[in-house]
Amino acid sequence: MSAPEESGLRARASGVHKSFGDNHVLRGVELNVPEASVTVLIGPSGSGKTTLLRCLNALEKPERGEVWVDGVGVDFAARPHRNALRDLRAKSGFVFQAHHLFPHRTALENVTEGLIYGQGRPRAEAEAEGRRVLARVGLADKVDAYPNQLSGGQQQRVGIARAIALDPRLLLFDEPTSALDPEIVGEVLAVMRDLARSGWTMVVVTHEMRFALEVADHVAFLDGGVIVEQGRPDDVLRHPAQERTQRFLKRVLDPLADP
Secondary structure (H helix, E strand, O other), X not given: OOOOXXXXXEEEEEEEEEEEOOEEEEEEEEEEEEOOOEEEEEOOOOOOHHHHHHHOOOXXXXXXXXXXXXXXXXXXXXXXXXXXXXXXXXXXXXXXXXXXXXXXXXXHHHHHHHHHHHOOOOHHHHHHHHHHXXXXXXXXXXXXXXXXXXXXXXXXXXXXXXXXXXXXXXXXXXXXXOOOOHHHHHHHHHHHHHHHHOOOOEEEEOOOHHHXXXXXXXXXXXXXXXXXXXXXXXXXXXXXXXXXXXXXXXHHOHHHOXX
């Protein structure tokens, strides 16, 4: 499978179909992710946005369609070999909604696990990198803390540090603040803003519409397994063209309405 012809693309999903039993969750989705951009996926529960995110690094394997990330492409209709899936997954870092930290390992050990056992890096080198990225997310003083000694926001920042330590070409965030208390959501969003300013390519599933308006370069609204509307954040979120988008945003965006 060849890379997309368009220059400046970091990732692409083309004609992606995914079903769970009789539930056709994705119906031929097309998504382009430019290099050094932030793409935000929004939509109601069950719209397919998290499934699409997981298909971008083959955590979920579509029945049909192609996914390409930074020169590595997989045609899922061809039943790709596990080595092709491994190569695709290595291009992205995933930040989960529920942290998924090892409870018996410290923050530093959670970050270095993938570097040592996944990338084969020497322990001393991995630990130096782990300390560097934990400091970047504001946790330099928590390297020896276990997950149960950290707040939810701190645990999520460890998850972000774990993802960026692998130096992926694409960062994927699955509702990274939805499980957090409202008062600590800001500390996670601040880290994500910093990553965006630093030029990371990111795809984010979120309900944080203010974050989307402030940080995103592109917003895609999904419903019923298709992208109903997409474009610049201000266009999609403040001036949606599609009636379905308008109805969804009326329920969630009243705080953003212009005075």
